[in-house]
Amino acid sequence: MAHTISDECISCGACADTCPVNAISQGDSQYVIDPDVCIDCGACEDGCPVSAIKPE
Structure with a gap:
């Protein structure tokens, strides 16, 4: 089960910086x-920072 990013995303890039597999x-x-x-x-x-990512 992958995670998904909701519409609350502010496009800050913090999530991309923390992803160990560049997904x-x-x-x-x-x-x-x-x-x-x-x-x-x-x-x-x-x-x-805005809790826009949740498990799918």
């Missing part, structure tokens, strides 16, 4: 998580 990248309007790369470690969830 997070800038999308069209906000950051997105590639579910095929995500290892479900939760580091991004802990690093998000």
